[in-house]
Amino acid sequence: MLKVDMNKFCSYELDEIKVSNFIFIIFGGMGDLSTKKIIPSLFNLFKRNKLKKTFEIILHGKTKRSNEMCYEVIKKNILKEDKEEFDVELFEKFYKNISYYDENIEEPEKCKILKSIVDKFNNSSEEENQIIFYLAVPPDLVLKILKIIENTKICKKGINKKIVMEKPFGTDYNSAKKLNKELMKNFKENEVYRMDHYLGKETVQNILFFRFGNLILEPIWKREYIDHVQITISETIGIENRGEFYDKNGIIKDIIQNHMLQILSIICMEYPINFSSNSIRDEKLKIFKSIKKIEKKDIEKNIVLGQYGNGKILGENVVGYLEEKKIPQDSKTATFFAGKIFIENWRWSGVPFYLRAGKRLKEKLTEIVIIFKNPPLNLFGNNCSKIFPNRVIFTIQPEEKIEISMNVKYPGDKNYPHPIKLTFDYSNLNSKIHLNAYERLILDILKGDLTLFTREDEVESMWEIVAPIIEASEGSIQIQEYSSGSWGVKESELLIENDERRWSRHEDN
Numbered sequence: 004m005l006k007v008d009m010n011k012f013c014s015y016e017l018d019e020i021k022v023s024n025f026i027f028i029i030f031g032g033m034g035d036l037s038t039k040k041i042i043p044s045l046f047n048l049f050k051r052n053k054l055k056k057t058f059e060i061i062l063h064g065k066t067k068r069s070n071e072m073c074y075e076v077i078k079k080n081i082l083k084e085d086k087e088e089f090d091v092e093l094f095e096k097f098y099k100n101i102s103y104y105d106e107n108i109e110e111p112e113k114c115k116i117l118k119s120i121v122d123k124f125n126n127s128s129e130e131e132n133q134i135i136f137y138l139a140v141p142p143d144l145v146l147k148i149l150k151i152i153e154n155t156k157i158c159k160k161g162i163n164k165k166i167v168m169e170k171p172f173g174t175d176y177n178s179a180k181k182l183n184k185e186l187m188k189n190f191k192e193n194e195v196y197r198m199d200h201y202l203g204k205e206t207v208q209n210i211l212f213f214r215f216g217n218l219i220l221e222p223i224w225k226r227e228y229i230d231h232v233q234i235t236i237s238e239t240i241g242i243e244n245r246g247e248f249y250d251k252n253g254i255i256k257d258i259i260q261n262h263m264l265q266i267l268s269i270i271c272m273e274y275p276i277n278f279s280s281n282s283i284r285d286e287k288l289k290i291f292k293s294i295k296k297i298e299k300k301d302i303e304k305n306i307v308l309g310q311y312g313n314g315k316i317l318g319e320n321v322v323g324y325l326e327e328k329k330i331p332q333d334s335k336t337a338t339f340f341a342g343k344i345f346i347e348n349w350r351w352s353g354v355p356f357y358l359r360a361g362k363r364l365k366e367k368l369t370e371i372v373i374i375f376k377n378p379p380l381n382l383f384g385n386n387c388s389k390i391f392p393n394r395v396i397f398t399i400q401p402e403e404k405i406e407i408s409m410n411v412k413y414p415g416d417k418n419y420p421h422p423i424k425l426t427f428d429y430s431n432l433n434s435k436i437h438l439n440a441y442e443r444l445i446l447d448i449l450k451g452d453l454t455l456f457t458r459e460d461e462v463e464s465m466w467e468i469v470a471p472i473i474e475a476s477e478g479s480i481q482i483q484e485y486s487s488g489s490w491g492v493k494e495s496e497l498l499i500e501n502d503e504r505r506w507s508r509h510e511d512n
């Protein structure tokens with residue numbers, strides 16, 4: 004394996020972050036997402052000495068909690084990630100900026116805390132201040148929180164304000180449209196940060212650099228040279244303690260409508276006219292608009308859905324979906340998706356894109372594989388073994404790396420082609436400059452950079468794409484059981500398999 008040492012080229016330090024003083028209000032501040040991802044990411048940015056300005060983090064929740072309780076939970080979660088380097092003094096310095104308030108959002112008229120915080124903010128003399136509302140709550144509370152924010156009247160003033168929305172952004176096209184409309188009553192589109200944490204991952208961003216920073220790729224990144232593309236987002240975990248949430252959403256709303264389509268658009272988009280957020284988002288939107296709608300009659304030919312049964316994951320017995328907590332016995336929610344789609348534009352016409360995602364699958368893996376066509380002539384005589392088509396492989400999880408597979412001559416007197424991989428592995432880089440997805444996205448929110456966030460029209464378009472699949476999943480398509488620890492429903496292999504094509508990890512095993 005040929006490894007490229009990038010350390011000598013990448014000695015960049017993280018720039019000093021030019022952010023103004025801020026108040027960061029997290030609704031659902033003591034929930035899973037906030038305590039495991041958002042607050043630890045804010046702490047890491049603080050630890051890197053990048054949050055030099057004055058800031059306050061306000062956690063909002065329903066349950067009464069003492070300061071000590073919050074302190075312990077947050078410390079425990081940070082310690083989990085930071086065992087060796089944990090600096091208690093630094094943590095306490097950070098924690099001084101945190102406070103917790105409880106109120107029931109279901110009774111918006113009684114929610115006064117936010118108003119008092121915002122009044123304090125309004126009266127401060129600093130012109131540079133910004134206020135960030137981060138909604139880390141179940142989706143049914145979102146509209147009520149928007150009402151509470153509206154009641155503070157903050158949005159009527161020319162204040163630097165931002166709102167961060169977690170997925171799911173709506174539950175279908177109509178609800179997403181309604182939500183966007185509600186948001187626009189109090190925020191401008193450039194104040195809305197719709198999170199898709201996949202976009203914060205280095206390898207996902209690197210797809211753009213890799214494509215548009217290497218001229219040798221551009222002439223072949225198209226239908227004439229690419230045979231097909233595979234994208235896999237697989238998890239070994241089941242639904243854990245998210246039964247109620249998951250059963251309402253399933254794999255199509257949880258993964259395909261957002262992460263999968265976002266990755267697809269970055270692989271396929273045309274060159275943006277520059278690297279501004281809107282130029283990039285314009286190009287992604289064109290891909291969403293070009294995805295060929297799957298007609299009702301073709302859905303079963305092109306889509307396979309499944310639900311995990313029991314089986315073994317890493318040698319341990321695990322229960323099937325229907326035996327999980329809070330799942331109705333007759334649930335038809337899909338935990339596995341495999342599909343074949345086409346993008347009807349000049350670059351990609353006729354190239355199949357095979358997408359699959361699922362829970363309780365054989366490996367935890369997020370991978371994009373671009374498989375090129377074989378050379379037109381086989382020059383290596385009768386003795387040669389098979390020539391493997393060139394591939395570009397972006398691995399996003401569990402490792403972050405990019406590989407190109409090529410063929411070379413195997414040493415000796417025979418004409419044996421031999422497949423090799425050229426590999427760029429992020430773990431070879433200096434980790435001090437490697438931000439995890441939430442750190443990167445929170446930093447962008449503070450700086451006001453919208454490039455890695457989903458725009459209103461993108462979200463609506465993504466819902467339009469999955470609508471017929473969701474409809475079929477509720478009626479015409481059969482949801483088939485697959486064993487936990489397998490690669491999902493057997494029929495998904497028929498979607499792709501022919502003499503030349505296989506799902507990438509199947510042939511490796």
Ligand SMILES: NC(=O)c1ccc[n+]([C@@H]2O[C@H](COP(=O)([O-])OP(=O)(O)OC[C@H]3O[C@@H](n4cnc5c(N)ncnc54)[C@H](OP(=O)(O)O)[C@@H]3O)[C@@H](O)[C@H]2O)c1
Binds near residue numbers: 030033037138169
């Ligand atoms: N967890 C993840 O990794 C993840 C990843 C991506 C997206 N998301 C999205 O992020 C959102 C939050 O997820 P989560 O996993 O953090 O959920 P969670 O652990 O259930 O947290 C929900 C939070 O909302 C608060 N809350 C619920 N009802 C309330 C009410 N009536 N008034 C005030 N506060 C209320 C809860 O307060 P108490 O703590 O006081 O009960 C809790 O802090 C969801 O939309 C989810 O889809 C989560």
